[in-house]
Amino acid sequence: MASVRQVQVTFDCAEPERVARFWCAVLGYVVPPPPPGFADWDAFDSALPPERQGSAFACVDPTGAGPRLFFQRVPEGKVVKNRLHLDVRVGPGLVGEQRLAALEAECARLVALGATRVRLLPADGHDESCLVMQDVEGNEFCLD
Structure with a gap:
């Protein structure tokens, strides 16, 4: 039986670095160091062919507990609801x-970072309340 060693969550987007930096701020993630031989990510990016410059970015959990998030540029825009989304757990218990x-406090912080509040899903006797939101490119996520 195979065992999962690591999980990476990949986002298709128009502006990888912008979306990655938003999620760094949301989750307390950091930008990993550039590849060996490069002083910073700008130097690495400028070494790429022009058509690949700005095409990808990543962020990681500094504790190593959470998955790596990878952001890749795609030519098409977002047109439908996500089939998968992140739940940002701010109110467990x-x-x-x-x-x-x-x-509401976390929503206000994230709106200041560029997120959009979509709607509150109120407690219904089975599930507690959560807030549906969108990141800086319209990808849905929940504050749970």
Whole structure:
């Protein structure tokens, strides 16, 4: 039986570095060091053929616990709802007004970073409240 060693989450996007830096700010991730022989990512990027410059970017969990996030430029724009999305867990264990306050505070922080609030899904007796949001390129995610 095969075992999973690592998971990377890949985003198709128009502006990889912009989207990556947004998610770094959301999750507390960092940009990994550039490949050996390059002082920084700009130097690496400028060494690529012109058609590949700016085509990819990544960020990583500095603790090593979370998956690497990879962002790749694609020619087509986003046209439909994501089939997969991230849940940013800001209120685990919280319920009612306490949970809503935590969600709203994080929502305000992320809107200031360029996110868009879509809608609140209120508690329904089975699930607690969560907020549906979009990142800087319209990819849906939830504050949970």
